[in-house]
Amino acid sequence: MSSLSQPDVRGRKLVFVITEDWFFASHFLPMARAARELGLDVTVVTRVRSHRDVIEATGAKVIPLEAERRSLNPIAAGYAAGQLAAILKGEKADLVHCIALKGILVGGFAAAMAGIPRRVYALTGSGFLGARKDMVARLSQRAVRLLVRGLETNKTRYVFENTDDPRLLGLDPASDRVTILGGAGIDPDLLRPSPLPPCLPLKVALVARMLWSKGIDVAVEAVQTARAQGAAVELSLYGAPDPSNPKAIPEETLKTWSADPGISWYGATRDVGAVWREHHVACLPSRGGEGLPRTLLEAAACGRAIVTTDVPGCRTLVRDGIEGLLVPPGDATGLAAALVALSREPERVARMGEAARARVLNGFTERDVIESVKRLYRSMLAS
Structure with missing residues (x-):
């Protein structure tokens, strides 16, 4: 018309x-x-x-x-x-x-x-x-x-x-x-790709409300497992508990996780672009119930590879092996294996990040x- x-x-x-x-x-x-x-x-x-x-x-x-x-x-x-x-x-x-x-x-x-x-x-x-x-x-x-x-x-x-x-x-x-x-x-002019940090350690960020439904605990367990296997992987958590949500993770639990080597909780951020400049990979091990997570769109716009779960919304954006990797929800072992693999393949991480940026520009x-x-x-x- x-x-x-x-x-x-x-x-x-x-x-x-x-x-x-x-x-x-x-x-x-x-x-x-x-x-x-x-x-x-x-x-x-x-x-x-x-x-x-x-x-x-x-x-x-x-x-x-x-x-x-x-x-x-x-x-x-x-x-x-x-x-x-x-x-x-x-x-x-x-x-x-x-x-x-x-x-x-x-x-x-x-x-x-x-x-x-x-x-x-x-x-x-x-x-x-x-x-x-x-x-x-x-x-x-x-x-x-x-x-x-x-x-x-x-x-x-x-x-x-x-x-x-x-x-x-x-x-x-x-x-x-x-x-x-x-x-x-997403405004692709506001969130743009930047050079990746040095290859190791593999820096993984999870930007979301700190809810059990987002699989925060799965990410923590996966990184603990990967590090126990000798992989150079670090996890940064960005987000605050949502007091109006019954699935909110207690602040004490977040502080306990943050005391572990290789895991840091920073609270909420207002500069997501700065987060992705300092990290290689976005992680969201959601247990499901997503629409299409904005945090994944933001990471993709910044040219970062994504590791997420094979659930509605997450798999709408991320195709396994192209923009990132999909693992089953609640599977800390599978998530750990994915992170270990990416820590050994920096060129693959870069290719996935480029594909993620292209994906966002095509309809998102x-x-x-x-x-x-x-x-x-x-x-x-x-x-």
């Missing part, structure tokens, strides 16, 4: 619903920019802590709404949905974009109360639904599928970051109701995400 025949959606109102302002600031600013490029008025409804200014810099308005994402209290969720419905009516929203499972449930219910049929449900990962395979997970998957699909209208569209997650909701990833994005999108940039989102909004508001 040419620009002359595209529908004019300027002045229409889009409202994002997301539980945390930091989450929107770290992952979804390209969506706000996409909406602003279309001329939409944008409001972000979220729990406001310290990222209001970053969100407002896109031209969006921010409205606070307290909705603790860790809480599963249906009364609290219902109260939040009632407050949100009043906000949506007051904003005269034309389109509601709900992000992550709690945002979808609260936002979808609120949109129904406000009588707004145009809704985007963006599942940014399946969480424990994807990470666990037991009966509890299977029953929870069915419950979530019924809840989410029960909140859809004929004008609802879904956004995912990999082709596995749509199936959790009983959706065909090839359906015209489904949009698959290249994760949060911020501009790729913006253009996909613009097409989605334009099509929804034209109907």
